[in-house]
Amino acid sequence: MTNIKKIPASEITPEHIYNDRRNFIKNLGLILSSSALSTFANTSFGALNSLPSFAQAKNHGNEKLTSLKDITSYNNYYEFGTSKSDPHDHADLLKIDPWSISIEGSVAKPLKLDVDELIKLIPIEERIYRLRCVEGWSMVIPWVGIPLNSLLKKVSPTGNAKYVEFVSLKRPSEMIGQKDDMLDWPYTEGLRLDEAMHPLTILAVGLYGKVLPKQNGAPIRLVVPWKYGFKSIKAITKIRLVEKMPVSTWMKANSKEYGFYANVNPEVDHPRWSQATERRIGESLLAPRLKTEMFNGYQKEVAHLYQGMDLNRYF
Ligand code: MTE
Numbered sequence: 001m002t003n004i005k006k007i008p009a010s011e012i013t014p015e016h017i018y019n020d021r022r023n024f025i026k027n028l029g030l031i032l033s034s035s036a037l038s039t040f041a042n043t044s045f046g047a048l049n050s051l052p053s054f055a056q057a058k059n060h061g062n063e064k065l066t067s068l069k070d071i072t073s074y075n076n077y078y079e080f081g082t083s084k085s086d087p088h089d090h091a092d093l094l095k096i097d098p099w100s101i102s103i104e105g106s107v108a109k110p111l112k113l114d115v116d117e118l119i120k121l122i123p124i125e126e127r128i129y130r131l132r133c134v135e136g137w138s139m140v141i142p143w144v145g146i147p148l149n150s151l152l153k154k155v156s157p158t159g160n161a162k163y164v165e166f167v168s169l170k171r172p173s174e175m176i177g178q179k180d181d182m183l184d185w186p187y188t189e190g191l192r193l194d195e196a197m198h199p200l201t202i203l204a205v206g207l208y209g210k211v212l213p214k215q216n217g218a219p220i221r222l223v224v225p226w227k228y229g230f231k232s233i234k235a236i237t238k239i240r241l242v243e244k245m246p247v248s249t250w251m252k253a254n255s256k257e258y259g260f261y262a263n264v265n266p267e268v269d270h271p272r273w274s275q276a277t278e279r280r281i282g283e284s285l286l287a288p289r290l291k292t293e294m295f296n297g298y299q300k301e302v303a304h305l306y307q308g309m310d311l312n313r314y315f
Contacts, residue, residue: 065128066139068208070282075215076133077234078183079168079175086177087215093174094235096219105165105240108156115219119205121154122146126209127202129225131232132264132296138278143223144206149197152241157193161241164196165189166222169235183249189233190246190260191224194305200225200298203236226295226302228262259315263306264296268315 077087102112113121124144132138152164170186172178178185195201204223205212212218217234224231230250240246250258257271266276277289295302306314 063130063140064282065142066280066282071139071141071207072213072215074139074281076229077177077215077217079177079185079187079235080215081177082182090176091214093176094169094171094214094218095174096214096235099219099237101220101236101239103151103155103239103241105242106158106161107241108158109154111155115205118146118151118220122150124205125202127200127223127225129200129223130296131223131225131229132278132292133229134258134262134270134273134275136273136275136278137281138290138292139281142208143202143204144209144212145202145204145223147199148201148203148222149199151203151239152197155241157241160243162193163242163245164191164193165238165240165242165246166191166233166236167238167240168233169237182253184252186237187233187249188246189222189231189248191231192245192305193241195224198302198305200301226264226298228264230258231262261306261311261314263311263315264292265294265311265315266292267294268312 073088074084075087076084077091080087080090098114100112100114101118102110104110104112124146127143127145128140129143130138130140166189168187169175170178172185191201202223204217204221205219207213207216212221217232217236220236221234222232222236231248245260248258248260251260264275269275275292278292279285279289280287293299
């Protein structure tokens with residue numbers, strides 16, 4: 001469906017080899033120019049484009065990538081049920097081909113295109129980001145995607161566009177969790193326009209150099225690395241530029257627990273879960289919890305977006 005090469009199971013690189021290769025590339029980066037590194041990355045990752053420079057610089061230090069198995073079997077995707085294994089067990093029912101995504105609302109040049117066309121329009125890149133869930137766990141994931149700002153620039157937002165609303169799929173015949181009305185379907189999310197335009201914000205279409213697994217939001221999902229995982233809406237069908245702040249699914253479900261901003265912030269606890277520390281999925285349950293970083297480690301890049309705001313109030 002997408003033009004990322006579908007890799008047969010026999011050719012899938014085991015994570016330890018992938019990690020070795022990543023380290024190799026990282027070390028190479030210390031001695032080679034960035035253009036030489038791009039060439040190396042291109043030959044190593046086939047369809048993938050060159051790695052963005054800040055992803056190399058912010059390769060989460062020595063943090064180990066979470067295994068593909070954990071990334072694809074411990075998920076939150078309520079359209080398929082509420083337990084962590086439900087998406088893995090039920091997402092296969094979802095048909096993702098054909099799949100179009102429309103970008104509409106306060107824009108001069110609305111677009112409706114297939115994910116294939118989208119990837120032809122905007123070069124894909126690899127980004128290693130930590131996903132920090134508000135429930136207190138985290139993973140380190142090598143995403144493949146496109147910067148959201150490249151797409152938004154193509155539709156020319158008008159002066160009325162202040163926020164961006166994202167709408168997921170509603171198809172109860174294939175999304176068995178939607179037979180239950182525990183959430184207001186379809187799942188929706190929102191960002192302020194400047195958050196959506198920030199270069200760290202991506203639309204992911206793959207991970208570990210392969211097409212996105214269905215349980216992770218295929219064919220296309222949002223990833224905003226300085227915000228809690230629930231902002232990363234999966235299976236996006238519509239992106240709407242709007243004037244008023246959108247009310248997201250989780251705000252509708254429980255506005256006292258889930259705010260619009262949802263910035264990773266170790267100083268502001270969720271009513272049920274401390275945000276000071278996190279458990280890395282895949283590590284032993286006995287391993288010490290890790291300290292959660294302000295804005296998930298991206299303070300330098302994003303703190304200016306919230307200057308003067310009381311982050312206790314705008315949580
Ligand atoms: N997107 C949709 N459409 N439905 C969901 O239930 N759950 C969110 C987010 N995106 C969710 C969603 C939550 S709570 C989290 S923590 C992340 O997806 C989890 O992403 P992952 O399963 O790829 O780790």
